[in-house]
Every structure is written in structure tokens, then in C-alpha cells.
Amino acid sequence: MRIPTLYALPLDVMPVALIERAASLLFKRLLVTHPGLFDRLGEFRERRFVFAPVDLPLVFKVEPEKKALSVCRKPQDFEADARIEAPLFLLLALLEGRCDADALFFSRDLTVTGDMEAMLAMRNALDDSNIDLPRDLSRMTGPLAPLFARAGNSLRRRALGEETAAWN
DSSP, X not given: OOOOHHHHTHHHHSOHHHHHHHHHHHHHHHHHXXXXXXXXXXXXXXXXXXXXXXXXXXXXXXXXXXXXXXXXXTTOOOOOSEEEEEOHHHHHHHHTTOSOHHHHHHTTSXXXXXXXXXXXHHHHHHHTXXXXXXXXXXXXXXXXXXXXXXXXXXXXXXXXXXXXXXXX
16 A cells, blocks of 8 residues: 555645654664564674655665664665665565565565665564564553554554465
């Protein structure tokens, strides 16, 4: 599922600094919840990974060694060692290890460019991390965590449908 263009329009006018701050807070939360997230990257830990949702006007750069996330608005872009492009919900499903990246690549639902070995190392690191975004991020909401987790799970089911079946 792609994010409808109408829903992505506010991102065209929101300050990038605000978007980056919110995304960085979520990223830091994932790193606290999964401190060994990038351990399996090995020699690829110093690479720059760009995640470009095709249905959003934004590009995200992750630098595992620095534990940093940066955001820019398209058509601006980041220099990267490895880059992956796909609809946002597919990128999030890949983050959670819910989709078969190889099948998505060969069906052309996602595009990978740059250092394929680095991206394969990233995929393996993510597959081992046991990330569950609704569970992990809802913990930030304190007593409202169960409500946010249910809402996140429902959104994920609707967005991905059959694609959420675990493959590994």
C-alpha cells in the first residue's frame, strides 16, 4: 500500500528540522530498545544507508556508526553507500523483517542501489533484531501504550495485508 498523495502533502510544508527531530526521537527509541541493532553490520557499520520512500517527499539517511538519522526533502538527496527505495509501509515491514526483501527486489517493488553487500548486511541485522514498531514505539506513550500499540498493529495489518506474513 502506498501513502495517498493527499496524506503526504503536509510533509511538503512542514519544516524539515521538525520532521528530522521527530524521526530522530523514534530512531533513538529503537536504539534504546534494540541496543545491538547494528552489531551484525561488522565492516559495513561505517556505511551511509539511504531509505527513500517513493510515496513521501522525504529521504532518510542512517549512519549506524554515528547512531544518527538525517532527513531531507526531495529532490534534495544524500550521498550514500547503499540506497533502497520502496513505498513507506514496505520499508517499515522490511525494518521489522516481515517481508521477503529478495522477492520484493525481484518483483521490482523495491529498488536497491550502491553497495549490495552493505545492504545485505543491513537486512541481516534487521532480520535478527526482532523489531515490532507498534510495540517498541508505543512504550514512549506511558500509560497509553496499549492503545497506541493496538492502533499501530491495526494500521500495519491494513497497510500490508498479506505481505506481513513472516518469511524468515
